[in-house]
Amino acid sequence: IFFFYSIHLLHTADNAGQFFSSGHTNNWAVLVCTSRFWFNYRHVANTLSVYRSVKRLGIPDSHIVLMLADDMACNHRNPKPATVFSHKNMELNVYGDDVEVDYRGYEVTVENFLRVLTGRLPPSTPRSKRLLSDDRSNILIYLTGHGGNGFLKFQDSEEISNVELADAFEQMWQKRRYNELLFIIDTCQGASMYERFYSPNLMALASSQVGEDSLSHQPDLAIGVHLMDRYTFYLLEFLEDIHPASKTNMNDLFKVCPKSQCVSTPGHRTDLFLRDPGSVLITDFFGSVRKVEITMETINLTDPIKQVEQRKYSYVDQLPVSEIIHQKPKQKDWHPPDGFILGLWTLILLVFFKLYGMKHLKHIF
């Protein structure tokens, strides 16, 4: 069922003008945490805090592809199961009660990530694991984990390079899979990941420049690990002030976490973006546009006619011992009938002796 809900009916004319200028009709989010192992708790907390903000601002679960490489909430080392905290003293549980993780554990690989972005998934992939965006979708992509100059590490066993990422975005552009794309990355030397982008309508933010490390925020002594990274911590605090009708624009997002708070220098890239960042609302990427169309038609539903069968049914015996003992396992492999091999060899020998004469017979027997 499609919900079309028009938000701007009650707003004034200039808001209506802004609505039509953004050019997108639906929002998607791809949130990826690429780290495994308990000491990388903070990367899962990063991703879940962005997930929480994005859900709060209106993007539904069906439009969010959440990839978590390891399970922290129900990890046996977690002293408070089914929770992932972002603030120390356990103030905010970003895991919540209503979370749907689409790719988890070993499924978070470079191949699956690129397949989700480009849409080239096997036909039996369920809808919740697909990015079904079109040319009017605004997509938010958030990556976090361990990275270096030009690469991002997936699960301690493989990596994705900035060239591959740029090519994936170009594929998306050529297949018209996005209208505008916001790329946020929170890793060490994150700015190197957006250096190679060359497709239009991409805006990128990173938590640190090339040569700098992104640092974590604060440990919690009860849980024993660092809970969040600095950049995402201040990003979460910034997003907590945003509500679905907020008018904050991208320039405020660029100011999140200056060097005094973050120790690293966050960077951004807007040269490929067609619109001016000052006119782009935060809710264009973090929130969701939904339009509702109300129909006055009625549909009559009739009960189907049931055909009554007269067979008698019964329950099956759970452990029919005598049947099992007398059951012969069916032979699946075909073996040639007994005597076939013998006959075949006899034939070969006869042909041999016919051709070369019977004098060889005494050498055999």
Added chain:
Amino acid sequence: CATGINMQAAHWLAPRMTRQCGNDFQEELVIRPLHSGDIYASFQFRTVWETDFMRGNKVSHYRLFPKSLGQVISKFSVRELHISFTQGYWRTMQWGQPFQPSPPGAELWVWFQDSVTDVDGTWKELTNVLSGIFCASLNFIDSTNTVQPSASFKPLGIGNETDHRFLRYATLPREIVCTENLTPWKKLLPCGSKAGLAVLLKSEKLFHSSFHSQAVHIRPVCQDWQCKTTSWELRQTLNVVFDLHNSAQGKREWSLFKMFSRTLTEACPLASSSKIYIDITDNPQGEQFEVSPATPLLSQAVVLGDRRTFSVYDLTQQITFGTVRSLNLLIRWKSSEGDMLRPLLHAERYVAGYGLQTGEIHTLMYNNHPYRSFPVLLLDSVPWYLRLYIHTLTVTSKGKDNKPSYIHYQPSKDRLRPHLLEMLVQLPPNSVTEVTVQFERALLKWTEYTPDPNHGFYVGSSVISSLVPSIVAMDTNSTRERPLFSSFFPCKEESSYFVRVYTEPLLVNLPTPDFSMPYNVICLTCTVVAVGYGSLYNLLTRSFQIEEPSPGLAKRIANIIRKMRGVPPL
């Protein structure tokens, strides 16, 4: 994952009806205090729908039955579907038998209808769709961990034909269960988690427990006592065992609020029956523990071979909630004597041996009945990278060789199929039967290792199915109104009941290579090649030329002026 749309708004105002358009929903909660001080709570939600999915009938009007599962059944021609997600291992010796057994991790077994032509292809698509519905990595189920049992896992629903070609069974012992699996499971319920017993399902308490298992069982059942027509039954079960020290801080006093951090205020308006049963069999005069608020309703049921007495709280009656409009059951222990009834059948499994080359799997099955012997069916599914030597298979009871009356063994194929071993063994009374088989570990290709290979590789639980002799006569009349927990397994004869026991999964280490070696080798080789070849090339091809030193600045300016004048430079 599943996006269910609950059209409950109109039903809040409707009066309760018992059977509405062929849909029926019942919910119940059974609380059984255990002897160790822990407490076992079992939720069951049952939706029965009088419709016919068989033979490709198109169904499009869904009411209480969830649409996502209905579409799965009709699209993949499923006859029965059983899926369970479990965290923790059920300790039979301390806790007795569970109402619905389940192995650690995820388990899925499906009976397809006989109209399916390509069972393996349909199985693969079904696992992918279910992984989307339940937010689990069920797409890792493929031919390397799927088996086709030849005698175990007979259908639990009605049916006359049982051709085992249409059965598939797979387990994922590594699968983690967390809130992301509970959320879509709760969305399948008609009332969601907003009313009825499902409000108690809060993940922070449920996962902070010794054992948590949630399952979905879909099967066709008889509609009435004549059994001429079938209806579809969906059972959602959730079993949880709360630990005395984790959840109750060591005090033997349990309440709904302590267990679930919620109390009950109403039953689900769409439910025809909503009951809570508390097992008071060990407490006939109230000397062991005390239950409050007291209830006059008592019920007796024969379950798992024993006649148990239950206090019943009917949530559809307003009087249950009292004047405070909320129900918070309190169970306070007074004394802790008394023995638990020893379970008649339980099993253990472990790996013996040392080193990373060979090993031995031991499976022990205990028959604790003093004088009766009974047959058990052991199903073992071992992944291909543990090469079993079946010629070393021994089955011994009481020191003597015990020959199984039926063995079905399907050898593995590397990277294609796991081992499947099924045996029907007669367990002598009061004995331990030991099944041992030796194995050798295979060397995997370096791309086949998981990102954390030093954790080890899991071998799924063994399944032991058995008809255990019962102390009291079992109820074979399947159509009488019975509590849900006693009607899960169909009962054909009075003297025994069917039970399924799962052993522990095994964790084995395979020889793990050093994954930094390819990088080391490339660096070393490139260095040697560059230094060796580069120097040799330079020596052979370098030629020396004489070069004039560059003139000073004054001379350069003078040369420029001379060039302009047309005079040769200095």
